[in-house]
Amino acid sequence: MRYSRQNKILELINGHEIDTQEKLAALLKKSGHKATQATISRDIKELQLIKTLTPSGKYKYAVNASQDKPASERFVKIFRETVQSVEHSGNIIVIKTLPGCANAAAEAIDSLRFANILGSIAGDNTILLITAENANVASLTARFNEMRR
Numbered sequence: 001m002r003y004s005r006q007n008k009i010l011e012l013i014n015g016h017e018i019d020t021q022e023k024l025a026a027l028l029k030k031s032g033h034k035a036t037q038a039t040i041s042r043d044i045k046e047l048q049l050i051k052t053l054t055p056s057g058k059y060k061y062a063v064n065a066s067q068d069k070p071a072s073e074r075f076v077k078i079f080r081e082t083v084q085s086v087e088h089s090g091n092i093i094v095i096k097t098l099p100g101c102a103n104a105a106a107e108a109i110d111s112l113r114f115a116n117i118l119g120s121i122a123g124d125n126t127i128l129l130i131t132a133e134n135a136n137v138a139s140l141t142a143r144f145n146e147m148r149r
Helices: 002-015 021-030 037-046 070-081 102-111 133-145
Strands: 049-053 059-063 083-089 092-097 117-122 126-131
Touching: 002 021, 002 037, 002 059, 002 070, 021 037, 049 083, 059 092, 070 083, 070 102, 070 133, 083 133, 092 102, 092 133, 102 117, 102 126
Parallel strands: none
Antiparallel strands: 049 059, 083 092, 092 126, 117 126
16 A cells, blocks of 8 residues: 555656645545555655755655665565566566556666566556567566565
């Protein structure tokens, strides 16, 4: 639930100019995620969000681009804690996650820039990866299973 909500927060701040926790709470509620102000405050801290100046002169929440801990480390942690299974067929890898966590887990894969992955598509709880060749599937599947440990 937490990762699903935090993933939605990242999606919302990338798509809207959100300047207050109240506005964030309202948008979260609209998208089906109920959260208290204290929860949102904790999420902002965990996600290491900052307020940046927009071209219109207002401040909005944004991801801190200069944070010490790379985003990839956070995404790998999310990947580890949310992925339930990794299967493959031909040049396709299917990864099942907890509900609402596929986008964050797919972002982990994308941010790590694995070679031989042509693309990824994430739904609510499923990620579809297409590899360049069938020969790449076994090593990628093994790496994903290793990331789960």
